[in-house]
Amino acid sequence: xxxxxxISSGSLLIAVSRESVDELISAxxxxxxxxxxxxxxxxxxxxxxxxxxxxxxxxxSEPLMDELxxxxx
Numbered sequence: 001x002x003x004x005x006x007i008s009s010g011s012l013l014i015a016v017s018r019e020s021v022d023e024l025i026s027a028x029x030x031x032x033x034x035x036x037x038x039x040x041x042x043x044x045x046x047x048x049x050x051x052x053x054x055x056x057x058x059x060x061s062e063p064l065m066d067e068l069x070x071x072x073x
Contacts, residue, residue, distance in 0.1 A: 001067050001068065001070075001071070002067050004050065004060055004063075005063040005066070005067035006063075006066060006067050006068065007063060007065075007066040007067075012033075015041060021037060025037075039051075047059060047061075048060050048061065048062070
């Protein structure tokens, strides 16, 4: 299973201004919700690029269907 092709039903993704990040994460964590910054929004022409912790990057595309359905096909 390729985790980059999972649609992640049940997950919550929030877009927030840089100025509000710390306040939002603190509020979520006070309620017992784990939260972290996972990326940033750029212009559409830039496409989607995965930045790895080791500094490498990889261009990725939007999955057409959840990767888990491949297992049942």
